[in-house]
Amino acid sequence: MILESAAVGPFFKNGFILGCERTRKAVFIDPGDEVDQLLAFVKAERLDVTHILLTHAHVDHVSGVARAKRALGAPVHLHRDDQVFYDNAVKTGALFGLQVEAPPPVDRYYEGTDPIRFGDHAVAVHHTPGHAPGGVCLVVTPGVTGAGVPSLFVGDTLFAGSIGRSDLPGSDYQTLMRSITEVLFAFDDAAPVFPGHGPETTIGHERRTNPFVLEYLATRTR
Numbered sequence: 666m667i668l669e670s671a672a673v674g675p676f677f678k679n680g681f682i683l684g685c686e687r688t689r690k691a692v693f694i695d696p697g698d699e700v701d702q703l704l705a706f707v708k709a710e711r712l713d714v715t716h717i718l719l720t721h722a723h724v725d726h727v728s729g730v731a732r733a734k735r736a737l738g739a740p741v742h743l744h745r746d747d748q749v750f751y752d753n754a755v756k757t758g759a760l761f762g763l764q765v766e767a768p769p770p771v772d773r774y775y776e777g778t779d780p781i782r783f784g785d786h787a788v789a790v791h792h793t794p795g796h797a798p799g800g801v802c803l804v805v806t807p808g809v810t811g812a813g814v815p816s817l818f819v820g821d822t823l824f825a826g827s828i829g830r831s832d833l834p835g836s837d838y839q840t841l842m843r844s845i846t847e848v849l850f851a852f853d854d855a856a857p858v859f860p861g862h863g864p865e866t867t868i869g870h871e872r873r874t875n876p877f878v879l880e881y882l883a884t885r886t887r
């Protein structure tokens with residue numbers, strides 16, 4: 666699978682392009698301020714982006730959606746419970762002193778169990794609220810069979826050595842920890858994790874060493 670990521674200031678939020686080597690079909694995850702870099706990659710690699718997939722709708726994850734949609738024409742997917750953040754992206758950007766272009770209407774809400782396909786790969790959507798009510802983990806399986814270790818694009822739910830904020834409007838700590846320990850940790854230790862900010866990690870590494878998760882699990886068993 667082709668994988669390219671980029672992040673720029675002020676938020677250093679990771680945007681991702683995932684592509685199928687055989688068919689050149691691709692998806693764009695969380696277009697933000699790095700959108701031009703990733704669009705240049707799409708062009709250079711002659712990829713055909715068929716879906717724009719959002720892990721949640723905080724402004725740093727959607728500030729590039731308008732440009733991406735204009736360039737690619739692909740449908741925008743979001744979880745219904747994050748619509749309010751999506752609608753407020755321009756206002757929220759202004760609070761940070763940033764000019765954000767209003768994102769175009771959402772084309773599809775994540776619902777049902779059908780995976781989203783790009784070439785030989787498929788994306789399954791798992792609801793992981795807590796950081797944002799409509800937060801999802803995008804589970805990308807490597808081949809047509811769905812066998813093998815999936816890659817997890819977790820948005821701001823889990824970071825390498827840290828966890829997402831739960832002090833924002835619509836956030837909830839207990840819900841966040843349940844999403845991490847029950848939804849994400851159901852995956853294999855070997856599963857690579859690509860967070861919305863910072864470096865990649867694995868489920869096993871976070872299960873063993875993430876201090877916030879270990880603290881939560883310790884209080885639960887006390």
Ligand SMILES: [Zn+2]
Pocket residue numbers: 721723796797821
């Ligand atoms: Zn966020």
Ligand SMILES: [Zn+2]
Pocket residue numbers: 678723725726821861862
């Ligand atoms: Zn973020």
